[in-house]
Amino acid sequence: MPNPISIKGRTLKLTQNVLNLNxxxxxxxxxxxxxxYVEKSKAKGIVLGLSGGVDSSTAAALSAMAxxxxxxxxxxxxxxxxxxxxxxxxxELVAEKFGIKTEKIDITPALEALEKTIPVFDPEDKLCKGxxxxxxxxxxxxxxxxxxxxxxxxxxxxxxxxIGYFTxxxxxxxxxxxxxxxxxxQVRKLAKHIGVPDVIVEKPPSPMLWPxxxxxxxxxxxxETLDLILYGLEHFMKTEEIADQLGLQxxxxxxxxxxxxxxxxxxxxxxxxxxxxxxxxxxxxxxFT
Amino acid sequence: xKQNFKVALAQISCHKGDKKANIQKIxxxxxxxxxxxxxxxxxxxxxxxxxxxxxxLYGLAEKIPGQSTIAVEKIARKxxxxxxxxxxxxxxxxxxxxxxxxxxxxxxxxxGKYRKMHLPTHSVFEEKRYFRxxxxxxAFETELGKLGLIICxxxxxxxxxxxxxxxxxxxxxxxxxxxxxxxxFFETLTVARAIENASFLAxxxxxxxxxxxxxxxxxxxxxxxxxxxxxxxxxxEDLVIGEIDYAEIRPIEAFVPTLRDLRAELFDKxxxxxxxx
Numbered sequence: 205m206p207n208p209i210s211i212k213g214r215t216l217k218l219t220q221n222v223l224n225l226n227x228x229x230x231x232x233x234x235x236x237x238x239x240x241y242v243e244k245s246k247a248k249g250i251v252l253g254l255s256g257g258v259d260s261s262t263a264a265a266l267s268a269m270a271x272x273x274x275x276x277x278x279x280x281x282x283x284x285x286x287x288x289x290x291x292x293x294x295x296e297l298v299a300e301k302f303g304i305k306t307e308k309i310d311i312t313p314a315l316e317a318l319e320k321t322i323p324v325f326d327p328e329d330k331l332c333k334g335x336x337x338x339x340x341x342x343x344x345x346x347x348x349x350x351x352x353x354x355x356x357x358x359x360x361x362x363x364x365x366x367i368g369y370f371t372x373x374x375x376x377x378x379x380x381x382x383x384x385x386x387x388x389x390q391v392r393k394l395a396k397h398i399g400v401p402d403v404i405v406e407k408p409p410s411p412m413l414w415p416x417x418x419x420x421x422x423x424x425x426x427x428e429t430l431d432l433i434l435y436g437l438e439h440f441m442k443t444e445e446i447a448d449q450l451g452l453q454x455x456x457x458x459x460x461x462x463x464x465x466x467x468x469x470x471x472x473x474x475x476x477x478x479x480x481x482x483x484x485x486x487x488x489x490x491x492f493t
Numbered sequence: 494x495k496q497n498f499k500v501a502l503a504q505i506s507c508h509k510g511d512k513k514a515n516i517q518k519i520x521x522x523x524x525x526x527x528x529x530x531x532x533x534x535x536x537x538x539x540x541x542x543x544x545x546x547x548x549x550l551y552g553l554a555e556k557i558p559g560q561s562t563i564a565v566e567k568i569a570r571k572x573x574x575x576x577x578x579x580x581x582x583x584x585x586x587x588x589x590x591x592x593x594x595x596x597x598x599x600x601x602x603x604x605g606k607y608r609k610m611h612l613p614t615h616s617v618f619e620e621k622r623y624f625r626x627x628x629x630x631x632a633f634e635t636e637l638g639k640l641g642l643i644i645c646x647x648x649x650x651x652x653x654x655x656x657x658x659x660x661x662x663x664x665x666x667x668x669x670x671x672x673x674x675x676x677x678f679f680e681t682l683t684v685a686r687a688i689e690n691a692s693f694l695a696x697x698x699x700x701x702x703x704x705x706x707x708x709x710x711x712x713x714x715x716x717x718x719x720x721x722x723x724x725x726x727x728x729x730e731d732l733v734i735g736e737i738d739y740a741e742i743r744p745i746e747a748f749v750p751t752l753r754d755l756r757a758e759l760f761d762k763x764x765x766x767x768x769x770x
Contacts, residue, residue, distance in 0.1 A: 240702045489547040
């Protein structure tokens, strides 16, 4: 594993090398973590959304390696507007390769019914509409989890979590998020290492909130660059240093940093104000059981 | 005093907050270790309760001696062994002042305790939030020679090991709860502390996953020449027995005479510079 302390010089050298990890070790850690959590929570298995993208495919594969594919249920939850037969095919490919059970549910009728009941619904507002899709998928996942005593496994990665590129209470909602400490480009490397098919690893990521949406176009930066900026911020580097080393405009790095900071509200439980002795989210500090 | 004996590194995972279950586990491991001839059985840091307990520490901490040390004394008497384990200690003079403590118990009962001096409060660690730091390093007289105790992060500060070595300890016992990302640090420092003090060093680390932190195990017994005498597995429970022969210290102490060459005047300088850091 790269160790910041062992890097010589005043500042880290931001090259793709810093993102290299021992992938076999990472695989072992994540599968141990998943197995341990499922055992301690006395659940019967795992349910997760299978979009056919690299994050959910990797989370599904690791879950299957941890507890056996027959205890993992992948829900494919397509809807009409963003439906792409290739994604469904990719999800099926992963399910088959890792022996995961699947169920395919078209969420279009639920989505349309919901839209009709919202007096202020605006079909032109693609962001609000897209977020609805992400949140509706959570309802399905948690229904199955409740009904079948399963753990919901999320597939959020560190890049998207840091910059808040996800739907609040949507795709990020889960009981565990085993990939949340791996940047997107690291998830890709881990995916390759554990045998997620190349066609999935190499395709451009999309949250599938509206047709043609791709993450990198929307964020305005390639993950290869974004991940190094975020790595630099993680290691307390100054924005000037990061921009200088990566040959970027300082403004761009500042923009990423601001985005990371202002999105904290999406990563924590809702803020309250302190009134009493011990307060949830402040100093009510309990371990997980 | 015995010149040679077997020591057991009891690398366990803990039932979080369940002292009864953990004492039972301590007994099971002591019994197994005894069958293999071990006269000293060492358990990890906070092995009575588990490591990550946050606010629950207040309810779990006990005075020493107290109910739990009495229970472990019974085990030590029953099997005729020395036992080292870790627990949250409640101050004798206060109601919510805690220490992260290592306890030494012998076949004849309670011997002594060491309160952790360096409490990590950085990265994932929050020990100073809960614990008061200890003020005394001590070596305890036993049938197995003088034993010195340190806890985990103390190993980054060579002066603690040095102090107990200067008190006469020939075996430094370091109980630990170290998460996996710090493995290389400990694998280096355990060897360093043994070599620079010409002493044996027994390192016993926790395993298991607590709040997403994976404790890496890898407990080890190191000789005064830095040779790794015994190692436990990474990441899983294990019981490993290693043999200590204090006679090995003499040739090493002459070959690398670190104790002879200690320079007392430097310690005044260290004090002065540390205060001005």
